[in-house]
Amino acid sequence: xxxxxxIEKNCTTGEEIIIELTDEEVAEMEARAAEHQxxxxxxxxxxxxxxxxxxxxxxxxxxxxRAALA
Amino acid sequence: MATFIKIATVxxxxxxxxxxxxxxxxxxxxDLVIKISARTNRTLEVDGIKLSFNSDTNAANYSGKRxxxxxxxxxxxxxxxxxxxxxxxxxxxxxxxNTEIVIPNYAxxxxxxxxxxGVGENNGTTTYLGLGTGLWTGTAAITSVSIxxxxxxxxxxxxxxxxxxxxxx
Numbered sequence: 001x002x003x004x005x006x007i008e009k010n011c012t013t014g015e016e017i018i019i020e021l022t023d024e025e026v027a028e029m030e031a032r033a034a035e036h037q038x039x040x041x042x043x044x045x046x047x048x049x050x051x052x053x054x055x056x057x058x059x060x061x062x063x064x065x066r067a068a069l070a
Numbered sequence: 071m072a073t074f075i076k077i078a079t080v081x082x083x084x085x086x087x088x089x090x091x092x093x094x095x096x097x098x099x100x101d102l103v104i105k106i107s108a109r110t111n112r113t114l115e116v117d118g119i120k121l122s123f124n125s126d127t128n129a130a131n132y133s134g135k136r137x138x139x140x141x142x143x144x145x146x147x148x149x150x151x152x153x154x155x156x157x158x159x160x161x162x163x164x165x166x167x168n169t170e171i172v173i174p175n176y177a178x179x180x181x182x183x184x185x186x187x188g189v190g191e192n193n194g195t196t197t198y199l200g201l202g203t204g205l206w207t208g209t210a211a212i213t214s215v216s217i218x219x220x221x222x223x224x225x226x227x228x229x230x231x232x233x234x235x236x237x238x239x
Contacts, residue, residue: 005087006087006088006090007080009078009079009093009233010093011077021088033220033221047145
């Protein structure tokens with residue numbers, strides 16, 4: 001199966017080229033995507049935990065907070 | 071009088087592409103503007119945008135700050151490689167993002183900055199929109215710009231990006 005491709009537009013000549021990624025580029029792209037996804041999930045988990053801790057400290061639920069701020 | 075001229079446009083055909091690269095950008099203009107309408111294959115409502123200049127992929131040379139809303143919450147962070155936004159696979163069918171990037175003084179000899187504002191269109195509660203600003207420490211004139219999804223491996227068919235040049239006089 002062919003590798004994914006990138007598209008390159010030459011802004012001087014107007015030429016548009018479709019370039020197949022090398023196996024190394026594909027591996028790097030997939031690793032990068034997985035790394036960013038894992039990092040974002042970790043950040044979201046940490047943010048949710050921090051929020052839950054604050055709500056617990058206040059002794060209210062998220063629904064109660066939303067109602068109070070509405 | 072300032073002029074605003076289309077330099078190049080890309081619209082993706084069947085199969086899409088992993089990145090969109092504008093190359094051989096001349097130093098003719100003062101500033102660059104990129105308008106993007108895009109959707110990626112990430113399994114979420116939205117995907118971030120990562121910019122790369124002059125084929126520099128060293129993350130240490132980039133930084134940024136973004137402010138965003140999700141439809142139910144807001145946030146701010148320094149995730150420079152996830153700037154607002156491109157729509158993604160879980161967004162309402164046929165929804166594409168609406169994003170503008172401004173790169174002032176791109177041909178100068180100082181470090182390069184850019185600002186970005188965008189919304190990952192979605193007919194639903196989870197709709198990301200945001201503002202961002204970034205810095206690339208390279209001091210050479212920008213001659214190429216790559217538009218790269220944060221997580222998705224494919225920018226989908228019918229996505230488009232148009233590069234404009236602004237000349238101050």
